[in-house]
Amino acid sequence: MYQVPRGTRDFTPDEMQKRRYVEENMKTTFTSFGYGEIQTPTFENLELFTAKSGDSIVEEIYDFSDKGGRKLALRPELTAPVIRFYVEKLQMEPKPLKLFYFGNCFRYDRPQKGRYREFQQAGCEIIGADTPEAYAELIALAYNILKNVGLKNITLNIGNLNIMNFMFTKIGVSKDCKKELLPLIDKSQFEEVYTVLCDGGVNKEKADLFIDIVQTSNINKIKDFIKKDKSAVEDLSNLEKILHLLKNSLKINNYQIKMSIVRGLDYYKGLVFEIDAPILGAEKQLCGGGAYDLVSLFGGRDTPTAGFAIGFDRTILALDAEQFSFPLPKTDVYIIPVNSEMIEKSIEIAQQLRKEGVITEFDLLRRGVGKSLKYANSKNSEKAIIIGPQELEKDSVTLRDMKTGDQQLIKIAEILSKIKNH
Numbered sequence: 001m002y003q004v005p006r007g008t009r010d011f012t013p014d015e016m017q018k019r020r021y022v023e024e025n026m027k028t029t030f031t032s033f034g035y036g037e038i039q040t041p042t043f044e045n046l047e048l049f050t051a052k053s054g055d056s057i058v059e060e061i062y063d064f065s066d067k068g069g070r071k072l073a074l075r076p077e078l079t080a081p082v083i084r085f086y087v088e089k090l091q092m093e094p095k096p097l098k099l100f101y102f103g104n105c106f107r108y109d110r111p112q113k114g115r116y117r118e119f120q121q122a123g124c125e126i127i128g129a130d131t132p133e134a135y136a137e138l139i140a141l142a143y144n145i146l147k148n149v150g151l152k153n154i155t156l157n158i159g160n161l162n163i164m165n166f167m168f169t170k171i172g173v174s175k176d177c178k179k180e181l182l183p184l185i186d187k188s189q190f191e192e193v194y195t196v197l198c199d200g201g202v203n204k205e206k207a208d209l210f211i212d213i214v215q216t217s218n219i220n221k222i223k224d225f226i227k228k229d230k231s232a233v234e235d236l237s238n239l240e241k242i243l244h245l246l247k248n249s250l251k252i253n254n255y256q257i258k259m260s261i262v263r264g265l266d267y268y269k270g271l272v273f274e275i276d277a278p279i280l281g282a283e284k285q286l287c288g289g290g291a292y293d294l295v296s297l298f299g300g301r302d303t304p305t306a307g308f309a310i311g312f313d314r315t316i317l318a319l320d321a322e323q324f325s326f327p328l329p330k331t332d333v334y335i336i337p338v339n340s341e342m343i344e345k346s347i348e349i350a351q352q353l354r355k356e357g358v359i360t361e362f363d364l365l366r367r368g369v370g371k372s373l374k375y376a377n378s379k380n381s382e383k384a385i386i387i388g389p390q391e392l393e394k395d396s397v398t399l400r401d402m403k404t405g406d407q408q409l410i411k412i413a414e415i416l417s418k419i420k421n422h
């Protein structure tokens with residue numbers, strides 16, 4: 001027996017119906033903000049992903065050599081591919097350029113619920129705008145997408161990596177020490193952060209203060225800490241403008257400031273944000289994004305870039321956990337010929353109904369009426385049409401309501417109006 005590779009999944013028609021429903025809903029929100037959809041290849045040159053992160057990233061991705069000896073990688077995310085596309089072909093487009101995408105990603109992760117080796121992202125990038133309003137709108141877009149698909153309980157956290165870096169400098173943390181600290185801060189392991197800081201030569205008072213600021217959601221405390229550093233003050237003031245717009249104009253007020261957002265990828269700078277679904281437990285992060293730098297690294301003319309990606313699979317898990325009722329797949333009409341002489345007429349009627357947009361199936365296995373009705377039920381059929389010789393002689397068929405079991409003789413010419421009326 002063959003099995004799906006570890007960390008990958010098959011999807012049934014019911015699951016695909018859910019996925020397509022969520023995808024369509026997300027697309028509507030992306031387009032309502034003026035974003036245009038793009039697509040990039042599933043694999044890229046490996047270098048695209050090592051350029052910023054270095055060779056250590058190779059541990060986490062699916063890389064391979066093709067028959068021509070080229071080093072390639074299945075994309076672990078889409079930001080680098082989108083910026084590659086931008087630098088290659090889209091630099092002349094009017095700014096801001098707002099692009100969205102759906103795509104499968106591949107990471108050599110340890111699989112568990114909500115963490116897969118092949119998963120889907122829904123994301124976007126905005127190129128050429130770094131005003132507070134551009135960032136506020138970006139965060140609102142991510143938040144609205146998740147709300148519009150039907151999620152009830154999500155939390156939004158917003159941070160800033162420049163302020164975080166300033167904090168490291170201010171208490172005198174070395175580069176190596178910082179590398180060790182980032183994953184600990186990301187996981188909120190503050191006791192370990194304290195130990196690493198003290199081992200790295202930071203005095204206890206400063207270490208305590210640092211941990212306090214990293215955990216605070218009080219902007220005034222952060223202000224006090226950064227005092228007069230010009231660039232940090234500017235970053236904080238922009239952050240305040242973003243928060244003001246979110247609350248007052250975009251009507252999103254359940255956010256938290258969270259300086260401990262450090263993000264796993266190496267290209268971020270400045271604004272960062274994450275949206276979680278607490279109901280999912282360990283793998284609760286639904287969305288991550290922020291401002292980043294890749295354009296100049298890829299040889300383009302410098303321009304600001306920001307974006308986010310939503311974990312599509314986790315969004316579905318969260319909707320399921322909140323018991324969201326997805327629309328079920330259904331058949332409008334199931335046609336049952338009572339004998340083989342009725343097959344041609346049945347197909348003809350089925351085809352006419354499909355032309356009118358009615359979802360129509362007919363019995364392909366020449367089963368009896370009883371078994372066919374059972375199958376029609378399993379396909380959530382609303383109506384059944386039973387076609388027999390006596391009825392057909394009178395240009396009529398039997399229309400059955402699958403819920404009530406009521407049956408009536410109707411003229412073939414009336415089928416469409418009867419169904420549409422329903």
Ligand code: HAM
Pocket residue numbers: 076077078079107109114115116117118119120121123124125264265285286287288289290292306307308309310311312313314
């Ligand atoms: P990321 O945080 O690495 O960011 O991934 C975004 C989202 O993808 C996560 O929040 C999570 O929901 C989902 N995700 C990540 N890994 C897995 C996995 N193994 N299984 C299932 N879901 C997963 C990025 O990828 C950035 N490119 C986002 C971005 C766009 N930043 C700027 N623009």
